[in-house]
Amino acid sequence: MWSPFRWPWGGISRPCGRRWPCRQARLWSPPMPRGWRGKSLHKTPHVPYHTPIMTPEACTLTLQSLPLFQGFPAEVMKELASKTTVSKHPKGHMLFQHGDTIKHLHIVTHGWVKVSRLTEEGDEAVLDVLTAPHPLQIMDAIAAPAWGATATVAEDAGFFSLPINLFKATLNEHPHLALGLLQTTAKMHQSLQRELEGRTLQKTDQRVGCFLLRLVPNPGDTHPATLTLPYDKTLLAARLGMQPETFSRALGNLKRELGITIQGHTLTIPNLKSLQAYTCSACSGTYPCIRSTQKA
Amino acid sequence: MWSPFRWPWGGISRPCGRRWPCRQARLWSPPMPRGWRGKSLHKTPHVPYHTPIMTPEACTLTLQSLPLFQGFPAEVMKELASKTTVSKHPKGHMLFQHGDTIKHLHIVTHGWVKVSRLTEEGDEAVLDVLTAPHPLQIMDAIAAPAWGATATVAEDAGFFSLPINLFKATLNEHPHLALGLLQTTAKMHQSLQRELEGRTLQKTDQRVGCFLLRLVPNPGDTHPATLTLPYDKTLLAARLGMQPETFSRALGNLKRELGITIQGHTLTIPNLKSLQAYTCSACSGTYPCIRSTQKA
Numbered sequence: 261m262w263s264p265f266r267w268p269w270g271g272i273s274r275p276c277g278r279r280w281p282c283r284q285a286r287l288w289s290p291p292m293p294r295g296w297r298g299k300s301l302h303k304t305p306h307v308p309y310h311t312p313i314m315t316p317e318a319c320t321l322t323l324q325s326l327p328l329f330q331g332f333p334a335e336v337m338k339e340l341a342s343k344t345t346v347s348k349h350p351k352g353h354m355l356f357q358h359g360d361t362i363k364h365l366h367i368v369t370h371g372w373v374k375v376s377r378l379t380e381e382g383d384e385a386v387l388d389v390l391t392a393p394h395p396l397q398i399m400d401a402i403a404a405p406a407w408g409a410t411a412t413v414a415e416d417a418g419f420f421s422l423p424i425n426l427f428k429a430t431l432n433e434h435p436h437l438a439l440g441l442l443q444t445t446a447k448m449h450q451s452l453q454r455e456l457e458g459r460t461l462q463k464t465d466q467r468v469g470c471f472l473l474r475l476v477p478n479p480g481d482t483h484p485a486t487l488t489l490p491y492d493k494t495l496l497a498a499r500l501g502m503q504p505e506t507f508s509r510a511l512g513n514l515k516r517e518l519g520i521t522i523q524g525h526t527l528t529i530p531n532l533k534s535l536q537a538y539t540c541s542a543c544s545g546t547y548p549c550i551r552s553t554q555k556a
Numbered sequence: 557m558w559s560p561f562r563w564p565w566g567g568i569s570r571p572c573g574r575r576w577p578c579r580q581a582r583l584w585s586p587p588m589p590r591g592w593r594g595k596s597l598h599k600t601p602h603v604p605y606h607t608p609i610m611t612p613e614a615c616t617l618t619l620q621s622l623p624l625f626q627g628f629p630a631e632v633m634k635e636l637a638s639k640t641t642v643s644k645h646p647k648g649h650m651l652f653q654h655g656d657t658i659k660h661l662h663i664v665t666h667g668w669v670k671v672s673r674l675t676e677e678g679d680e681a682v683l684d685v686l687t688a689p690h691p692l693q694i695m696d697a698i699a700a701p702a703w704g705a706t707a708t709v710a711e712d713a714g715f716f717s718l719p720i721n722l723f724k725a726t727l728n729e730h731p732h733l734a735l736g737l738l739q740t741t742a743k744m745h746q747s748l749q750r751e752l753e754g755r756t757l758q759k760t761d762q763r764v765g766c767f768l769l770r771l772v773p774n775p776g777d778t779h780p781a782t783l784t785l786p787y788d789k790t791l792l793a794a795r796l797g798m799q800p801e802t803f804s805r806a807l808g809n810l811k812r813e814l815g816i817t818i819q820g821h822t823l824t825i826p827n828l829k830s831l832q833a834y835t836c837s838a839c840s841g842t843y844p845c846i847r848s849t850q851k852a
Contacts, residue, residue: 380838380840383838385752387752399741399745400746403746435731435732435734436731438738439731441734442699442737442738445738446699450699453683456681456748456752457681459756459797460681460682461679540676541675542675
């Protein structure tokens with residue numbers, strides 16, 4: 261049994277089993293407060309602690325709150341939680357690669373993860389950029405022995421990882437749970453169909469506009485809406501299936517035509533209705549639609 | 557109870573209940589042999605017969621052979637078959653429309669069906685063109701009360717239609733069947749992801765080449781491969797998300813670069829390897845891949 265380690269500036273971690281210093285240990289430490297900055301870390305015990313503590317009860321509760329596990333009985337959740345690994349990875353970390361054998365079902369608990377595929381020529385197609393509470397490539401996990409895409413951390417992210425054999429055994433033991441899962445996966449599929457429609461019919465400006473509309477916190481607003489871009493613009497362009505320069509040009513057009521203003525990652529839309537009229541006319545759906553970040 | 561009607565030139569139909577003459581009655585008649593051509597139909601009894609006979613046993617067997625129902629026990633299939641409607645529709649018939657309430661789960665038994673969406677501006681995005689033994693928009697049927705797309709017959713097609721309530725009740729009664737269905741839907745999702753990747757990274761020539769490669773009867777062939785285009789070129793262009801003139805240009809490029817020859821709907825690829833090298837370099841998969849017509 262591990263014993264908790266308290267960082268000198270507050271925060272609790274548990275040992276990772278690797279040699280100190282390790283990069284993750286530094287990442288898992290809570291931010292060092294102002295008073296501590298500049299003080300040598302060598303004055304604090306050199307113990308390799310880096311996974312934040314999550315009690316089995318907390319893990320069960322968090323898992324139960326995920327849409328993926330809606331309807332799963334408490335005792336099943338308890339067993340799943342006891343085998344679940346909690347981890348956190350920095351930006352750039354590759355969680356799994358296209359073709360790797362599937363060992364775990366990963367669920368994003370915070371941060372952003374890029375799901376992409378690489379061609380023989382080295383071009384990358386970003387299939388999706390996901391945040392909590394999304395399972396990663398769940399369809400692969402259900403139907404295939406190997407991953408059909410690569411998952412890379414786009415903004416420091418946390419994961420719940422369930423052994424895939426345990427997940428499949430649970431489904432076989434409690435087949436009625438597959439019905440709920442079928443609903444979840446059906447919604448993902450519908451969302452992917454919407455994506456395909458958008459890439460076929462919408463112009464680049466409209467695709468960018470559509471993405472912005474889905475980020476608006478209150479779609480019913482009549483006042484100017486302010487929103488924050490969730491990740492960097494290069495990734496955003498790739499997520500929308502366009503080159504960074506095309507994305508910048510599209511954003512420029514929206515700024516000129518609809519008076520949208522941008523300051524760093526913060527964006528203000530003065531009139532939601534006119535953006536909707538411009539964007540949603542090239543879509544078969546009606547606004548507000550399901551957000552790209554709320555698929556599952 | 558209906559009594560079978562034998563067409564004077566062979567073939568059996570059953571009454572439709574509509575007034576003669578109806579278009580379907582003519583469609584459901586087997587082709588009139590040479591000896592009968594020119595003879596007046598008025599010499600034959602004017603009875604409105606047009607649905608071909610399918611005995612409950614034949615219906616059960618056909619349903620059981622579909623990938624969708626793999627693993628369904630015999631007695632369940634018998635009950636499903638007893639409630640299944642068999643129908644056939646001519647090219648252009650709209651089976652259901654985006655937004656219609658879902659009443660049946662339709663499975664294509666022959667012919668081709670276009671699944672598409674129409675935007676407010678009147679543009680059409682073709683999501684897929686399906687043939688036997690595909691269920692139509694099964695994800696909608698599972699998760700939504702209304703269809704998320706429109707299905708139109710592209711080449712005279714036949715359908716099995718199961719009442720959706722019966723299908724859902726069967727799944728609730730035999731939840732282990734949902735596990736098999738989950739596998740089927742997962743494969744469909746993976747196929748849609750491949751489609752999205754192709755639309756993002758492949759050039760139009762490569763997308764056309766990719767489609768042709770999937771139609772090749774024996775992918776391992778070293779001799780020239782001959783194949784038949786399954787439906788007309790305008791629909792084919794829409795299926796690949798491009799304008800008809802872009803499609804013609806792409807096909808022209810392939811003819812010039814790789815020596816592909818076209819006569820009507822028949823196409824000959826002199827060297828499969830060079831077409832693979834040209835097309836598959838912009839794809840993350842390896843050839844031969846799962847065909848677009850073998851998703852479920």
